[in-house]
Amino acid sequence: MNIRNMNLQSVKTLYLAEMARSLRTVLQSIVSPVISTSLYFVVFGAAIGTRISEVEGVSYGAFIVPGLIMLMLLTQSVSNASFGIFFPRFSGTIYEVLSAPMSYVEVVLGYVGAAATKSLILGAIVLVTARLFVPYSIQHPFMMVLFLVLTAVTFSLLGFIIGIWADGFEKLQLVPLLVITPLTFLGGTFYSIDMLPPFWQAVTLANPVVYLVSGFRWSFYGISDVSPWVSLAMILLFLGVALAVVAWIFRTGYRLKP
Amino acid sequence: MIRVEGLSKTFADGFQALKDIDLTIRRGEIFALLGPNGAGKTTLISVICGLVNASQGRVLVDGHDNVLDYRAARQRIGLVPQELTNEAFVTVWDTVSFSRGLFGKPKDPAHIEKVLRALTLWEKRHNRLLELSGGMKRRVLIAKALAHEPDVLFLDEPTAGVDVELRREMWEVVRGLRDQGVTIILTTHYIEEAEEMADRIGVIRNGEIVLVENTHALMQQLGSKELTLHLHEALERIPPALSGHALTLAEEGHALVYTYDATSQQDGTGISGLLADLEAVGLQVKDLHTRQSSLEDIFVSLVREHR
Numbered sequence: 001m002n003i004r005n006m007n008l009q010s011v012k013t014l015y016l017a018e019m020a021r022s023l024r025t026v027l028q029s030i031v032s033p034v035i036s037t038s039l040y041f042v043v044f045g046a047a048i049g050t051r052i053s054e055v056e057g058v059s060y061g062a063f064i065v066p067g068l069i070m071l072m073l074l075t076q077s078v079s080n081a082s083f084g085i086f087f088p089r090f091s092g093t094i095y096e097v098l099s100a101p102m103s104y105v106e107v108v109l110g111y112v113g114a115a116a117t118k119s120l121i122l123g124a125i126v127l128v129t130a131r132l133f134v135p136y137s138i139q140h141p142f143m144m145v146l147f148l149v150l151t152a153v154t155f156s157l158l159g160f161i162i163g164i165w166a167d168g169f170e171k172l173q174l175v176p177l178l179v180i181t182p183l184t185f186l187g188g189t190f191y192s193i194d195m196l197p198p199f200w201q202a203v204t205l206a207n208p209v210v211y212l213v214s215g216f217r218w219s220f221y222g223i224s225d226v227s228p229w230v231s232l233a234m235i236l237l238f239l240g241v242a243l244a245v246v247a248w249i250f251r252t253g254y255r256l257k258p
Numbered sequence: 259m260i261r262v263e264g265l266s267k268t269f270a271d272g273f274q275a276l277k278d279i280d281l282t283i284r285r286g287e288i289f290a291l292l293g294p295n296g297a298g299k300t301t302l303i304s305v306i307c308g309l310v311n312a313s314q315g316r317v318l319v320d321g322h323d324n325v326l327d328y329r330a331a332r333q334r335i336g337l338v339p340q341e342l343t344n345e346a347f348v349t350v351w352d353t354v355s356f357s358r359g360l361f362g363k364p365k366d367p368a369h370i371e372k373v374l375r376a377l378t379l380w381e382k383r384h385n386r387l388l389e390l391s392g393g394m395k396r397r398v399l400i401a402k403a404l405a406h407e408p409d410v411l412f413l414d415e416p417t418a419g420v421d422v423e424l425r426r427e428m429w430e431v432v433r434g435l436r437d438q439g440v441t442i443i444l445t446t447h448y449i450e451e452a453e454e455m456a457d458r459i460g461v462i463r464n465g466e467i468v469l470v471e472n473t474h475a476l477m478q479q480l481g482s483k484e485l486t487l488h489l490h491e492a493l494e495r496i497p498p499a500l501s502g503h504a505l506t507l508a509e510e511g512h513a514l515v516y517t518y519d520a521t522s523q524q525d526g527t528g529i530s531g532l533l534a535d536l537e538a539v540g541l542q543v544k545d546l547h548t549r550q551s552s553l554e555d556i557f558v559s560l561v562r563e564h565r
Contacts, residue, residue, distance in 0.1 A: 091343055095309055099309055100332060101329040101330075101332040258269055
């Protein structure tokens with residue numbers, strides 16, 4: 001695929017239409033995640049956090065900022081992207097995208113690009129909101145942005161896969177509810193895995209979200225549960241797996257093209 | 259304009275929807291794909307439009323293979339699906355503009371305006387789709403399909419579930435498009451519709467193209483006519499003097515049925531000769547009527563033939 005051969009007009013149209021869809025539901029798309037994240041700060045940061053001593057030299061309120069952004073980024077990426085592709089499949093309007101002169105890469109760029117953009121915007125909003133509650137610093141801004149972007153793209157791809165796999169609204173909710181949320185809560189969002197007994201530390205290392213949160217937190221405070229390079233490698237690994245699955249979906253036409 | 263060569267489609271569950279279809283659609287014509295529900299009409303156009311993968315065979319759109327050269331092929335095609343699928347919350351203008359962009363064409367408000375005016379949607383351009391009636395929604399789908407200036411328009415059951423008045427209106431729309439040079443392929447199970455609209459008709463049944471013929475020629479070829487003569491007095495048998503005519507007795511001898519081919523022009527179709535002979539034999543005709551077999555009859559007999 002050569003960038004000059006790409007049908008950029010189509011990609012842009014699909015991308016902007018997806019973005020416009022979330023603007024129509026601005027309350028649901030933007031306001032509700034901001035409110036729920038603010039509640040976390042109030043409860044965990046302000047109320048409980050004042051009773052908790054510093055974690056590795058960082059105040060508890062500041063410690064949970066990267067984790068909360070990650071939590072929001074993961075759930076929003078998955079739900080945006082899964083809904084974005086599921087709804088046209090459900091309503092039938094997908095026919096237009098499938099009959100358009102677009103390559104698979106372009107379709108994915110449009111849908112996943114829009115979903116990732118949305119969750120990045122939300123991430124930025126939460127980052128700013130957090131500043132109202134706790135002071136924090138960012139030691140490695142470039143790495144922070146890199147972690148954000150890679151995570152948003154990877155989990156938007158995962159959402160895209162879920163949106164294609166799901167054959168009803170129940171399944172659409174199932175994966176985020178049963179997999180993403182528990183993994184995020186148990187992935188060191190609200191604690192350092194050093195706080196766990198050794199056995200559970202080992203178990204936790206099997207949780208992919210640990211690497212995301214740890215790397216992201218490192219870019220803020222320079223503290224991490226695992227090496228940031230391991231985190232980066234893991235994200236790239238997830239990204240590769242997600243891309244491979246999406247490529248397989250389009251090659252076989254799975255649930256899109258009989 | 260479109261060539262379908264040896265096209266077969268077997269779905270994952272083993273159902274063979276299309277069997278070795280060969281079909282050529284000419285530029286500028288209205289082609290009706292006629293067949294009962296489940297015959298494979300939608301599957302065939304879905305394969306041509308790239309919504310369904312073919313199991314075998316290939317499709318050329320204006321010379322471009324629709325798989326190997328899908329961009330060029332799909333650029334030329336506009337598809338109006340059977341179901342009224344619309345995003346409810348966007349405006350007419352936005353959804354039609356979206357379709358144009360999706361097909362890779364730069365913005366052209368003048369063209370969108372032309373399309374909307376042609377489909378009498380201009381007044382509704384700022385309305386959201388959920389505010390529109392069913393007929394308007396279908397016209398929006400047509401507008402979307404025309405937004406990128408395709409050469410070929412596929413209409414899948416354009417008048418399914420549409421009332422009579424709206425159906426006439428839809429036919430007018432389709433004719434207007436043809437006059438603008440758009441090649442049109444429509445599927446229908448209404449014979450009347452195919453007869454009324456199409457230049458050529460392809461009959462599809464159980465995934466096979468049974469026949470492709472000019473609508474007019476099809477009517478002529480298979481369109482035999484019947485003249486029924488109701489007699490004053492019943493006959494027991496056909497008088498020998500009339501044996502030269504293709505007559506059968508009907509209604510217990512109260513009627514004579516004369517079957518003839520309205521298109522063979524010889525001898526005033528033989529009717530005048532028959533009438534003269536009737537006169538000579540002294541038979542009194544009470545009433546007479548003629549009947550031309552409709553496409554419906556043709557269709558039924560075709561389907562029966564291939565059963």
